[in-house]
Amino acid sequence: MPRNWLMKSEPGVYSIHDLRRDGRTGWEGVRNYQARNFLRDDAKPGDRVLFYHSNADPPGVAGLARIGRAGYPDPTARDAESEYFDPKASDEDPRWFTVDVEFEEAFPAVVPLDTLRATPGLEKMLVINKSRLSVQPVTDAEYEIVVRLGRAGA
DNA sequence: GCCAACGTTGGC
DNA sequence: GCCAACGTTGGC
Numbered sequence: 001m002p003r004n005w006l007m008k009s010e011p012g013v014y015s016i017h018d019l020r021r022d023g024r025t026g027w028e029g030v031r032n033y034q035a036r037n038f039l040r041d042d043a044k045p046g047d048r049v050l051f052y053h054s055n056a057d058p059p060g061v062a063g064l065a066r067i068g069r070a071g072y073p074d075p076t077a078r079d080a081e082s083e084y085f086d087p088k089a090s091d092e093d094p095r096w097f098t099v100d101v102e103f104e105e106a107f108p109a110v111v112p113l114d115t116l117r118a119t120p121g122l123e124k125m126l127v128i129n130k131s132r133l134s135v136q137p138v139t140d141a142e143y144e145i146v147v148r149l150g151r152a153g154a
Numbered sequence: 155g156c157c158a159a160c161g162t163t164g165g166c
Numbered sequence: 167g168c169c170a171a172c173g174t175t176g177g178c
Contacts, residue, residue: 010176032161032175055176113177132160132175 016063035135058112069100107150
């Protein structure tokens with residue numbers, strides 16, 4: 001049974017439209033342990049992803065993606081040229097993990113965070129309460145509600 | 155640009 | 167292991 005995730009990106013850095021162009025991307029640069037654990041241990045190919053635009057106007061869910069490759073060591077952690085370089089990462093202990101994400105669809109309009117907050121059934125979404133977690137699980141019911149809102153252009 | 159929330163680091 | 171200082175996230 002595929003899981004559902006909400007994954008955040010700043011659209012100025014990497015947006016749903018960049019993912020549509022690229023088709024697939026490595027979700028690099030996650031440097032939070034809780035989010036790292038989800039990527040390393042739980043995200044599997046075929047899992048469904050709500051692509052969330054953070055630090056945006058408005059912030060909200062911009063489209064859909066899926067996990068294309070399960071967790072593997074994040075190469076940027078070992079790359080001294082990368083802004084995500086971590087001197088504590090090593091071959092023996094990669095410390096940080098990434099997944100590959102594939103484009104699914106872009107909504108006609110972003111479903112704003114305000115709308116998520118105001119929609120019955122989404123009260124417990126982590127994005128509303130634990131807003132700083134950049135990779136977070138989403139229930140099937142929540143996922144379906146958000147997809148309906150997104151396809152309706154809400 | 156501000157700042158609240160919160161995660162991480164490091165001294166003890 | 168505690169906790170103060172510090173850094174980052176992300177909404178506004």
